[in-house]
Structures are given as C-alpha cells and as structure tokens.
Amino acid sequence: MSDETRTAGTARPARTAAVIPAAGRGVRLGAGVPKALRTLGGTPMLIHAVRAMARSRAVSVVVVVAPPDGADGVRNLLAEHALPEKTEILVVPGGETRQESVRLGLAALPGDVTDVLVHDAARPLVPVDTVEAVVDAVRAGAPAVVPALPVTDTVKEVEPRPAGQPEPVVATPERARLRAVQTPQGFDLETLLRAHEETAVDGEGATDDAGMVEALGVTVLLVPGHEEAFKVTRPLDLVLAEAVLARRRATDAY
Ligand code: CTP
Ligand code: MG
Numbered sequence: 001m002s003d004e005t006r007t008a009g010t011a012r013p014a015r016t017a018a019v020i021p022a023a024g025r026g027v028r029l030g031a032g033v034p035k036a037l038r039t040l041g042g043t044p045m046l047i048h049a050v051r052a053m054a055r056s057r058a059v060s061v062v063v064v065v066a067p068p069d070g071a072d073g074v075r076n077l078l079a080e081h082a083l084p085e086k087t088e089i090l091v092v093p094g095g096e097t098r099q100e101s102v103r104l105g106l107a108a109l110p111g112d113v114t115d116v117l118v119h120d121a122a123r124p125l126v127p128v129d130t131v132e133a134v135v136d137a138v139r140a141g142a143p144a145v146v147p148a149l150p151v152t153d154t155v156k157e158v159e160p161r162p163a164g165q166p167e168p169v170v171a172t173p174e175r176a177r178l179r180a181v182q183t184p185q186g187f188d189l190e191t192l193l194r195a196h197e198e199t200a201v202d203g204e205g206a207t208d209d210a211g212m213v214e215a216l217g218v219t220v221l222l223v224p225g226h227e228e229a230f231k232v233t234r235p236l237d238l239v240l241a242e243a244v245l246a247r248r249r250a251t252d253a254y
Pocket of ligand 2: 024
C-alpha cells in the first residue's frame with residue numbers, strides 16, 4: 001500500500017513509527033541481564049526486534065525504550081550491530097511498568113508520525129508479513145489492529161489465591177471465542193495517545209495497549225498472528241527461539 005493511501009481527505013501523508021518497549025527486567029526468565037539484552041543465536045533479542053520492525057518498508061523510525069539506567073548501553077549496542085540505513089533509531093529510558101515505558105516511547109516520536117506500532121522486544125522473531133499485515137490494516141483506516149491466534153489450551157477464570165495454592169474455578173469461557181494477542185499492535189497515533197491520557201491504569205499498569213484503546217470505546221480489529229511471534233517469557237521459550245533461528249538458518253528463509 002502506498003504512503004499516499006491515507007492522504008485523500010487528510011492533510012499529511014502516513015508516516016509509521018515503531019516503539020519497542022525493552023525496559024523490563026525479565027524476572028520470569030531468571031536473574032541476570034535485562035531480558036531484551038539476552039542473546040539468541042549470538043545476537044541480543046532487542047537487535048532481532050529492531051531488525052524485525054525495520055524490515056517492514058513502512059517503518060521509517062524506531063524508538064527503543066531502554067532499561068531506566070541503561071539508555072547509553074543500548075545506544076552502544078545498536079551502534080555495534082548492522083541496521084538498515086533508512087531507519088531512524090532513537091533511544092529513551094523506560095519506566096517502572098510496561099505502560100509507563102510505552103508512554104515514554106510515544107513522547108519521543110517525531111512530530112510527523114501518524115501511525116505507530118508497539119512491539120515487545122521480547123517477541124524478537126515476528127515475521128515481516130505479520131508486521132506488514134498490521135501496518136496495512138492501520139493505513140486502511142482501522143484505529144487499532146492486533147495480531148492474534150486462537151488459544152490452544154482451554155482457559156479457566158479463577159478466584160486467584162497466592163502462588164501454589166489451589167484456586168476455585170469461576171467460569172470456563174468457550175475456547176472457540178478466545179484469542180491470544182501478540183505484537184506489533186498498530187494504532188492511529190492520536191487514538192493511542194488519547195488512550196494513554198484517559199484510560200491509563202494505576203499501579204501495575206496495563207499490559208496490553210489495545211486494551212486501553214478498548215476502554216475508550218474504540219473497536220479493536222484482530223488480524224491473524226504468527227506462531228513465531230511468541231513472547232520469550234520463561235526459560236523454555238529461549239529453547240524454542242533458538243530452534244526457530246536454527247530452522248531459519250537451515251532453510252535460508254532469512
Ligand atoms: N517492559 C518495559 N518496561 C517495563 C516492563 C516491561 O518496556 N517496565 C517491556 C519488556 O522489556 C518486554 C515487554 O515490555 O519487551 C513485555 O513485557 P514482559 O514480557 O513482561 O517482560 P519483562 O517485564 O521484562 O518480564 P517479567 O515480567 O518476567 O519481569
Ligand atoms: Mg513484565
């Protein structure tokens with residue numbers, strides 16, 4: 001889709017940015033360096049994630065949200081790795097919660113950006129086709145677009161108890177109606193900024209940007225996600241990510 005698509009009737013051409021929250025500690029993965037700086041196939045997860053966004057022709061600027069005291073380290077890391085020339089890359093320090101980190105990333109966007117992808121550094125292997133499908137749907141006029149897959153496990157709603165204790169079941173939603181959401185989530189920038197102003201959650205903050213847009217009463221559209229866009233959360237996910245990279249190298253898909 002061309003950059004001109006959205007210009008009919010609007011004053012400015014579409015410009016798409018990506019914000020990559022990478023400021024988390026990675027507690028569930030285990031102690032050590034921040035999760036986004038852990039390596040996969042010898043390359044930091046964050047570099048994989050930046051490349052995944054830059055691979056999309058539509059994305060011309062990437063804002064990396066670094067660990068709060070790690071912005072200089074992240075700048076050095078980005079300088080050490082080959083990244084496409086066409087992509088402008090900015091680094092800002094993040095916050096205590098993902099919601100706060102995304103807000104700080106949005107605040108650093110250049111003034112001419114119209115659309116934004118928010119993409120977890122912890123989903124380093126998302127294929128470019130998934131990124132483009134989200135961009136295309138946003139540029140076609142959807143204010144919020146999320147890649148998602150049908151869930152494979154049956155999901156129970158419970159009365160939560162402290163970790164390790166038995167928990168009573170409250171409900172079993174019909175599995176066929178449930179989807180697990182991934183990133184990049186794509187937004188009309190104005191809509192996402194409004195969501196951060198009006199529906200931000202105190203305390204632990206929202207873990208899902210699209211959920212904040214839903215709270216505005218705006219319809220969120222799901223498009224097909226991809227199994228390789230999984231989030232690296234626990235140690236077993238690292239094993240899977242290394243296997244995906246090895247398969248790509250063997251089949252020369254990348
Ligand atoms: N994130 C962030 N700022 C925070 C917390 C999370 O930018 N204060 C980012 C993470 O770096 C990650 C994404 O949000 O790319 C998704 O979060 P998650 O998978 O929960 O990562 P962590 O918070 O690092 O992991 P954990 O919850 O296990 O500590
Ligand atoms: Mg977290």
